[in-house]
Amino acid sequence: MVNKKITLTPDIYFTNVPKILNMNIRSELYHTNEFTFAVAVILSAQATDKKVNEVTPDLFKIAYNPDTMLKLGETKLKEYIKVISFFNNKAKNIISLAQQLKDTDSNVINYKFPTKYHNRDDLMKLSGIGQKTANVIMNVLWGEPNIGVDTHVFRLSHRFGWVNKSDNTPEKVERKLLKIIPQQYHEFVNHVMVLHGRYTCKAIKPLCENCPVKQWCNYQK
DSSP: OOOTOOOOHHHHHHHHHHHHHTTTSSOOOSSHHHHHHHHHHHHHTTTTTHHHHHHHHHHHHHHOOOHHHHHHHEEEEEHHHHSTTHHHHHHHHHHHHHHHTTTSSOOOOSSSGGGGGHHHHHHSSSOOHHHHHHHHHHHHOOOOOOOOOOOHHHHHHHTTTSTTOOOHHHHHHHHHHHHHHHHGGGGGHHHHHHHHHHHSSSSSSSSGGGTTTTOOOOOOO
């Protein structure tokens, strides 16, 4: 149960925010298939979607599946993504990911992950894919009701009082959110909270006057 002191309940939040802000409830990351989406999510760690989207359209024209990514190679991949934070490590992980997937039927433009990776445990065995990344991939690509806890979801969950100070890791926040947020919203929790946190409920100077749920939120108080 949500604490009785909380006036901004998950029901109120997920009923009003997407509708009032007229959100297109989907990932903003540019991608062309399941492989390129996974690459984009890896690149987005500690980087903005906007910055990732500046480099991926050109990259995905030539490296759109594991085989073509391996042909590009780590050195040339770095040239495409060098404006993104931690690009050296990300390039290494992406090439390793392509290496792990190379024996699959990847000589196609519309690449799809083998079904054996359609679960979080096996997906997380792939390079560069941690729990948050796996949650986002499964949620966006296969409609799994997982909640990817990035910096926006983590911040807003605490700001709204949905979690407490002891929920100090993404894993703990995810477990709490899965309990208190009705299942009907799980499919788009991450999208709504990320977009709301990115453009309205910002970290430093939240635009409370423009917020569709300000009448229920205790943050300003």
